Amino acid sequence: MNIKILSRNTDLYSTKRLVEAAEKRKHNVEVIDHLKCDLVIERRKPSIVYKGEVLSDTDAIIPRIGASVTFYGTAVVRQFEMMGAFTTVDSEALVRSRDKLRSLQVLSRAKIGLPKTVFTNYSRETESVIKQVGGTPLVIKLLEGTQGLGVVLAETKNAAKSVIEAFNGLKARVIVQEFIKEAKGADIRAFVVDGHVVGAMKRQGKEGEFRSNLHQGGSAEVIELSDEEEIAAVKAAKAMRLGVAGVDMLQSSRGPLILEVNSSPGLEGIERATGKDIAKTIIRFIEKHV
Numbered sequence: 452m453n454i455k456i457l458s459r460n461t462d463l464y465s466t467k468r469l470v471e472a473a474e475k476r477k478h479n480v481e482v483i484d485h486l487k488c489d490l491v492i493e494r495r496k497p498s499i500v501y502k503g504e505v506l507s508d509t510d511a512i513i514p515r516i517g518a519s520v521t522f523y524g525t526a527v528v529r530q531f532e533m534m535g536a537f538t539t540v541d542s543e544a545l546v547r548s549r550d551k552l553r554s555l556q557v558l559s560r561a562k563i564g565l566p567k568t569v570f571t572n573y574s575r576e577t578e579s580v581i582k583q584v585g586g587t588p589l590v591i592k593l594l595e596g597t598q599g600l601g602v603v604l605a606e607t608k609n610a611a612k613s614v615i616e617a618f619n620g621l622k623a624r625v626i627v628q629e630f631i632k633e634a635k636g637a638d639i640r641a642f643v644v645d646g647h648v649v650g651a652m653k654r655q656g657k658e659g660e661f662r663s664n665l666h667q668g669g670s671a672e673v674i675e676l677s678d679e680e681e682i683a684a685v686k687a688a689k690a691m692r693l694g695v696a697g698v699d700m701l702q703s704s705r706g707p708l709i710l711e712v713n714s715s716p717g718l719e720g721i722e723r724a725t726g727k728d729i730a731k732t733i734i735r736f737i738e739k740h741v
């Protein structure tokens with residue numbers, strides 16, 4: 452089979468592991484930088500020109516599209532779809548997953564547990580917003596934030612008010628969210644492939660830190676999910692229509708609450724924590740569907 456991995460950097464752990472796993476299973480695999488693809492659109496014959504050459508038959512692609520290049524990356528994925536290639540992440544699902552707010556709305560409709568969340572158009576009714584999520588402590592998140600940057604815990608009403616007003620003043624969009632204290636600075640990442648959890652880890656923030664992000668000094672270890680957690684992870688991936696997904700959730704007193712569903716989840720943390728060959732699982736998922 453001809454497999455192409457859409458990735459900007461061949462040295463990334465996830466990219467290297469996917470190449471390795473595909474070669475081990477005797478596939479032709481190539482890493483393509485999606486930003487260097489020209490899309491040729493004409494009647495009934497879509498094609499892609501890469502570094503001056505028309506790309507030959509591609510059976511399947513594995514998109515690893517960074518958040519900063521979602522627009523162009525999605526167009527490339529869509530072009531491969533039009534050319535008949537199977538993709539581990541379809542272009543529609545990719546776009547949907549990148550819009551945090553829309554994702555929460557989709558998950559809510561699918562009756563999946565979520566921390567209560569408010570989004571406003573820079574409302575001046577800050578007190579009402581705070582009241583909606585059950586008062587303080589609460590979490591304020593920059594809509595564009597990632598890796599724990601722009602996630603703030605406001606312990607008092609005054610703190611919450613001034614932080615929300617400061618972000619509003621900067622015209623930076625935020626969501627205001629109920630703080631899940633019982634999570635104790637930890638969250639769970641469940642890696643879902645083709646409707647099954649293939650690995651899960653618990654990430655714990657460093658001492659005194661409520662954010663569990665590894666980039667903020669957190670650590671990860673393998674975890675056995677409860678049935679309820681496993682069902683929530685699978686349901687969330689399905690609601691987002693993602694064949695491969697990293698589902699992040701918090702353990703709360705009312706069960707698992709989904710924080711986010713990632714469409715390009717990294718392999719390094721999860722493979723190291725679980726000792727599992729997740730790259731191989733992704734390649735087998737492709738084999739099953741092509």
Ligand SMILES: Nc1ncnc2c1ncn2[C@@H]1O[C@H](COP(=O)(O)OP(=O)(O)OP(=O)(O)O)[C@@H](O)[C@H]1O
Pocket residue numbers: 566590592596597598599600601602628629630631632634636637638661662663664699701710711
């Ligand atoms: N409502 C909440 N209650 C308790 N802890 C939270 C809550 N929201 C987030 N956290 C903690 O903060 C961490 C970072 O939050 P989140 O994952 O939402 O943002 P991010 O990692 O910056 O963004 P992204 O996951 O989109 O890259 C979470 O992993 C979790 O440990």
Ligand SMILES: [Mg+2]
Pocket residue numbers: 598599664699711
């Ligand atoms: Mg996160």
